[in-house]
Amino acid sequence: MNKCDQCIVRQLSSLKALNKEEVVKLANSKTTHHIKKGEAIFEEGEVTNGVFCVKDGVGKLSKLSANGKDQIIKLVKSGELLGQRSMISNEPANLSAKAVADMEVCFIPKSEIIHFFNNNNQFSMNLMQSICEDLKESENDKIALVQKTVKQRLAETLLYLHNSFGENPDKTLKIQLSREELAGMIGTATESCIRLLSDFNKLNLIELVGKKIVLQDLKALKKIAEQL
Amino acid sequence: MNKCDQCIVRQLSSLKALNKEEVVKLANSKTTHHIKKGEAIFEEGEVTNGVFCVKDGVGKLSKLSANGKDQIIKLVKSGELLGQRSMISNEPANLSAKAVADMEVCFIPKSEIIHFFNNNNQFSMNLMQSICEDLKESENDKIALVQKTVKQRLAETLLYLHNSFGENPDKTLKIQLSREELAGMIGTATESCIRLLSDFNKLNLIELVGKKIVLQDLKALKKIAEQL
DNA sequence: TCGCCTATATGATAAATATCATATTTAAAA
């Protein structure tokens, strides 16, 4: 029994379609890396020539704007793959990938992925569906950016973080983003984000515990996120 | 020699990977449809169970917001496929598809596409790359929505329409969108869009010929689209 | 061709959000 077989990525991602033989092949070609919070896995424009499995931790895919703001396109958590899009498009990375919390990732060379893609229909279908999921997400985000206010998007994003990453024993959100990062996710200025968090706090929708956030009234937040 | 073989979609889309035998199979299973400007090919929430080849005309993928505004996610022109994402995700359509100009489309049942996907590696790779292209586009759009002003996005969109659809002999843009549709593409209110077109007109960047638009100063438009 | 409906246009104003300035708090380093 080799390491990849028990790995969470193998259980959750497209890789779950691989058979024993393919997993052995995978285990022999992968390389493992530890990334500290704040460090980059790859930068915009870099040629990666493979994908990264996120074994542990959380990463963000983002793009730096001309005025220095970092727009976060997507968070990636353990069990997910990173860099699939660029690899398949044969292009340098369009976004940077950085660790939001300490990460353990494995790099799988492109040649392996292509081999699996060509020889395992279930794997190729899984990979395809995962990219389709990203596309749907992205299109819905686009719609939200145009049709919802910053307040609505903040409520929506807080609920998303709660749903996807859960809470600590003290009820604070498990994933800890800076206000700047949170602003980058909802697409607004850091000050606007802080101000609205402060408003939510005053309305007892959330509680601010230092830099951490507790969601106190999920129902009300949901209502704000969805209201016309 | 059957019809599909010479079709523009067969030449431009993922379908170019199909061999003779597969094209015959395709030709026997497809059905052809004519869609008039303004009519829908499918509506949000509908289960399509296949993809549409756009043989002629232009379509828009859009989502109606609660306040009645129609946000355009993507334009689709002849040679492209429509509805791939929903089909692969096994979901009802997330967006509506409507004709912006009279269209001729062919419907290909899901079973055919899946068959090609499982038996033709080049086809599955092409399909995957096309969806990756959509994803990249969508992510870039998201970034533009946050990092660019309405003016910049209008300039960008006008250049895109010029690039992708070209111009008539009288220099007007070949694709004719209403101001409302154009606003839906850049994600702004119709009045704001009209106002900015009027500004561009006064600055001689464009010329408004009735409802049609002539791009007069591509360089200046490009500068606006890219400026900080 | 005329009248009518809709699309386009423009002005006035309101609302949302960004920006700049400056406290205040937090956490890390000395």
Added chain:
DNA sequence: TTTTAAATATGATATTTATCATATAGGCGA
């Protein structure tokens, strides 16, 4: 612990954009 830099917070203001009102023009059927 003390010091210091960075993150968070909040006020004042400017800018962008939406909304509402109304005018004008274009196209289409009678």
